[in-house]
Amino acid sequence: MRQHTSVAVIGAGPAGLLLGHILHQAGVPFVILERTSREHLLGRIRAGVLEQGSVDTVAALGLDRNLRTHGMEHRGIYLQYEGERVHLDFKDLVGRTVTVYGQQPLVRDILEEHERIGSTIVFNADNVTPHGITGDEPTITWSVDGVQHQISADFVVGADGYHGVCRRSAPDGRMTAIERDYPFAWLGILADVPPSTDELIYALHPDGFAMHSMRSHEVSRLYLQVDPDESIDGWSDERIWSELQGRMGIPEWTLQEGVITEKSITPMRSFVVSELNVGRMFLVGDAGHIVPPTGAKGLNSAIADVVMLGRALLEHRAGNSAGLAAYSDRALSRQWKVQHFSQWMTEMLHVHREVPDPSARDFRYRSQVAQLEYVSGSIHARRSLAEQYAGLPLD
Template sequence: MQTSVAIIGAGPAGLLLGHILAQAGVPFVILERSSREHVLGRIRAGVLEQGSVDIVASLGLDANLRERGLEHGGIHLQYEGERRHVDFRELVGRTVTVYGQQALVTDMLAEHERLGSDIVFDASDVSPRGTDGADPVVGYTRDGIRHELHSDFVVGADGYHGICRPSLPSRSLTTYERSYPFAWLGILADVAPSTDDLIYALHPDGFAMHSMRSRRVSRLYLQVEPDASIDDWSDERIWDGLQTRLGVDGWTLEQGPITEKSITPMRSFVTSTLSSGRLFLVGDAGHIVPPTGAKGLNSAIADVALLGRALLEQRAGDDAPLASYSDQALARQWQVQHFSQWMTEMLHVHHEVPDAAARAFRYRSQVGQLEYVTGSQHAMASLAEQYAGLPF
């Protein structure tokens, strides 16, 4: 087989890049190791920055997003029993939209199927080679038959555990990592959200967050220890923790049946390059952020927007954007990493600090930080600008 761009991974990054190429008439093939059903069943968060919504709309993929997405003009920051609103519209004239990643993937895959895009599911033993030369080849097995896909470029949209990043030459690769001393216990509950905008709460017991998946489904989180077991958290214990950490006078957290619960460790990861020869990385294949700043999906979309444009300009005869893709994408990513780390450290209780006095000092300093952020127009504008999204 021969194509222009071989995309490894049919998550949101790979599917979105396929649509950018399809709109420009550029041939591509998407290889996905999982089944179609598995791809559609993966549950992920879905807070879309203004720029991400604009990209999806520019490709004509926003019909369901406009109908079902929940637009938010800000967030609530809560501490010491008080809840304060950061108004993005007023501060920077931008918004975010809650729309589950699973729904976005469903929309993009349906449109690919309508277009007749070449997407290969259940592709095992995927192995890119020759990416430093002029004729990259991606081998894969399907239904017991070995195939080879020749292409001009290979794009790794296959996530942190994928094959593409390990395929980069080790001599050109340095990784930067940080693990955080806390995790998130997340639930989906069949109950209408109890809030208009997302709530981020600092409480002596730990961080809590109230988000939503739709007008009838709530998404909520509790800070737990990294080694916590989901078996130790009954539904009753979860709701008690959420009621305590999110509670304020005059407000009620409505409860409902919990349909899903899981524990997610928190870490940061960035690789030193997103390209080598004709192989390019996008999204989680090259970087991961803690979820506090809602940047994971948006970072992938930003990479794809930049790489897609560069690939089209290369076909038009300009190689410079493709040559600078990694530097430009990583420059933006490090700003995103800083914001995510800042939000994470400001809003989580540092139970790992062994000395009680030092722990209390740190907590009080976080309260002071939140008082400054919510009391300063400049600080709130900085938060709003970064949360609603840096330019692509």
């Protein structure tokens, strides 16, 4: 007998796992298919600055026990330029905060709750393929250890990331990619040293952007702007700390150094699909959009998608399909605002080495300093940044 479920979710990242809990709490049957192993899934190290709305979503699903204990609530961020460091207090400006909690522990929390309640999650699912997404009852095929499997579903949700199969399974001319590559990359490190700051520091320096973040009270996360084609082999620990000290140093503040346990270089790009829905298949998270990390929007955008789609699926079961019909437009409307903010933060805070003329490059840099002075000095500009950083409404 052929298996059937209400919602087949492809991808067990935070988006797919969170959607599963929304469906479970409403009594909606679902399965989640993941091409990698459980160990690989939990080994992915990703950024983790959660907007207020994301924290509220996790709490509403009852998944915030560890988040409440280990998450670090921040009232705002620091902007640094020309040797000055200015604090933007989001709580005072817009009445909201952000919380630093790594994506890795968040996924672990969500997955362990799925395992406690007995959710159907298939790991190591090879050759996952959706079929008939424009029909009334799509099917998904996959194999595990060479054994073929198939299930039909009312809806398919692609939470399988940029390289996933769902977007590529759409008919030609649908779900087309709109992309932009940036001439910047981030060299990121994890270091076994307590953070040297209470809140994130975003620093513009003539030598390039630098950022101080954290993973916990014992582990720091720091970034340097580098060129996209640079090799990590050219960056010794000593060189990394020297650059961080030079780009972030200000009087009467000390950047503490420690043992670097992980380092990598990540190019920056923006990507948005033209539509997030074809037939009975819907995309969420990185399957439908990617932002440069400067505005801390990747994980939060995925959670926003899941909240919108989850509500729409539940409304459909209650007899109202308007939310499903509007999902793509609503989610993309929010996402393009997020893209603009991420692009704005990225271009304001990174040195534009790609500009070949030294005079034009210096003009660009001085304009960025002026922009940061305006953002720091204008209550309206500070509120605009705070509103977007702490998170646009999920609805």
